[in-house]
Amino acid sequence: MTKPDEIMDLSQIDHGVFRSFPFLQDHCITCGICSSSCPVSGIDGFDPRKLVRLISLGMKDEAVDSRWPWICTMCGKCQYVCPMDIHIPDLVRAVRSMRERDKVPGILHKGLEAAIRTGNNLGLPKEDFIFILEDVGEEIAEEPGFEGFTVPIDKDGANILTTIHNKLVNTHTEDLKHWWKIFYAAGEDWTVPSDQWEGTNWGLFTGDDQAMKTMVGRIADHMDRLKVKNLLWPE
Amino acid sequence: MFDLLIKYIREGRITLDKSKYDVLATYHDPCNYGRKAERLFGHGFFDEPRWVMDQCLENWVDLYPDRNDQFCCGGGGGTMTTGYNEERIYYGRKKMEQIKATGAGMVVVPCHSCHGQLNNIKKEYGMEELTVKYLWELVADILVIN
Numbered sequence: 001m002t003k004p005d006e007i008m009d010l011s012q013i014d015h016g017v018f019r020s021f022p023f024l025q026d027h028c029i030t031c032g033i034c035s036s037s038c039p040v041s042g043i044d045g046f047d048p049r050k051l052v053r054l055i056s057l058g059m060k061d062e063a064v065d066s067r068w069p070w071i072c073t074m075c076g077k078c079q080y081v082c083p084m085d086i087h088i089p090d091l092v093r094a095v096r097s098m099r100e101r102d103k104v105p106g107i108l109h110k111g112l113e114a115a116i117r118t119g120n121n122l123g124l125p126k127e128d129f130i131f132i133l134e135d136v137g138e139e140i141a142e143e144p145g146f147e148g149f150t151v152p153i154d155k156d157g158a159n160i161l162t163t164i165h166n167k168l169v170n171t172h173t174e175d176l177k178h179w180w181k182i183f184y185a186a187g188e189d190w191t192v193p194s195d196q197w198e199g200t201n202w203g204l205f206t207g208d209d210q211a212m213k214t215m216v217g218r219i220a221d222h223m224d225r226l227k228v229k230n231l232l233w234p235e
Numbered sequence: 236m237f238d239l240l241i242k243y244i245r246e247g248r249i250t251l252d253k254s255k256y257d258v259l260a261t262y263h264d265p266c267n268y269g270r271k272a273e274r275l276f277g278h279g280f281f282d283e284p285r286w287v288m289d290q291c292l293e294n295w296v297d298l299y300p301d302r303n304d305q306f307c308c309g310g311g312g313g314t315m316t317t318g319y320n321e322e323r324i325y326y327g328r329k330k331m332e333q334i335k336a337t338g339a340g341m342v343v344v345p346c347h348s349c350h351g352q353l354n355n356i357k358k359e360y361g362m363e364e365l366t367v368k369y370l371w372e373l374v375a376d377i378l379v380i381n
Contacts, residue, residue, distance in 0.1 A: 039306055039307060039309065039326050039328075039329050039330075040309075040322070040326050043322050043325060043326070044322065067319065070313075070314075070317050070319060071314065071317075071319050071322045071323075071326075072312060073266070073307050073309060073310070073311035073312035073314050073326065074266075074311060074312035075266040075270070075271075075307030075311055075312070076266055076270045076271045076274065077266075077270070077304075077306070077307065079274070080270055080274075080303055080304075089271075092312075105317040105318055105319065106313075106316045106317040106318035106319075107316050107318075108313050108316050108317060111316065144380070145380030145381070146380070160239075165347050167347070167351070175369070175372070177375065178369060178371045178372040178374070178375035178376075179371055179375070181375045181378060182240075182243065182249060182371060182374055182375050182378065185248070185249045185378050185380060186243045186248040186249050187248060200347075202313065202316075204313075205312055205313025205316075206313070232236060232239065233236075234236045234345070234347075234371070235347055
């Protein structure tokens with residue numbers, strides 16, 4: 001029979017490592033319902049129960065260096081079915097936050113850094129942004145029934161402020177039109193900020209609370225500055 | 236977002252032409268508007284989008300399972316941008332099976348991540364013909380403009 005210390009280094013086990021985690025990981029009864037519910041179970045040897053167990057055992061390096069927290073979509077099905085109500089998606093996010101920032105996979109941290117520095121994930125300059133909005137606005141105005149349509153940028157006292165998902169001013173400008181047409185038809189008094197307009201908040205994905213707070217704070221500042229009461233943030 | 240669309244429709248501020256799309260459609264619950272919103276804010280937006288769907292389409296069916304039991308599209312949590320694309324595409328298999336089982340030619344989603352993921356992976360599952368549409372795009376498409 002294989003002895004436990006042939007599978008793993010038992011000296012690494014330390015229940016104190018994640019004592020500050022408030023996600024109830026030590027309540028796990030290892031029933032495996034989370035793993036049955038998870039669409040990513042089986043990929044790269046992952047299932048949510050194993051990750052919860054790693055955390056409970058205090059195996060920090062294995063958890064933080066693993067791809068597991070990053071291939072999880074934090075969809076919350078596991079938590080929904082968990083009989084012990086373990087906060088698995090929050091736990092995943094907390095483990096992501098412990099990854100060194102230059103080792104965050106893909107463009108997530110780079111995009112977030114650009115957003116903190118420039119106001120949007122693309123680093124798109126203000127004049128280019130305004131040009132794109134006005135250009136798309138002119139296209140709408142050429143359609144029958146939308147005569148006179150314009151994009152109200154930085155409008156004081158509007159009823160609704162909208163944010164913009166960066167892909168809509170990058171590769172998917174056609175998709176800017178849907179909400180704008182609805183606003184036009186409904187006679188809505190709306191506006192969009194000329195800078196700091198980013199509607200995505202990748203700190204949610206990288207576990208970066210400070211960055212999230214900064215991004216949200218910018219939207220709140222717009223609302224104060226422009227005296228807008230309602231926010232439409234469909235990202 | 237749902238509440239705003241509902242307000243416009245209920246107050247008669249927009250009028251919709253329900254006959255525009257006769258394709259069989261289905262609706263996908265994003266995790267963040269549904270299951271996670273219910274958990275975090277005490278209210279999951281399950282009924283609201285379905286009411287909007289009823290105003291837009293004569294012919295649509297739910298996926299199975301749905302609402303709190305809905306499968307994630309596989310594009311959430313930043314997975315569109317981690318570079319782990321094989322994993323993300325594999326993740327979406329259950330979603331595509333669900334959609335295929337309804338026979339729908341159009342799936343309506345109220346989420347940028349779900350929209351990007353479904354459009355990106357449909358070819359991987361032989362479903363190039365599937366139309367992936369934002370809920371607000373559906374509303375905009377069938378606006379009656381006087």
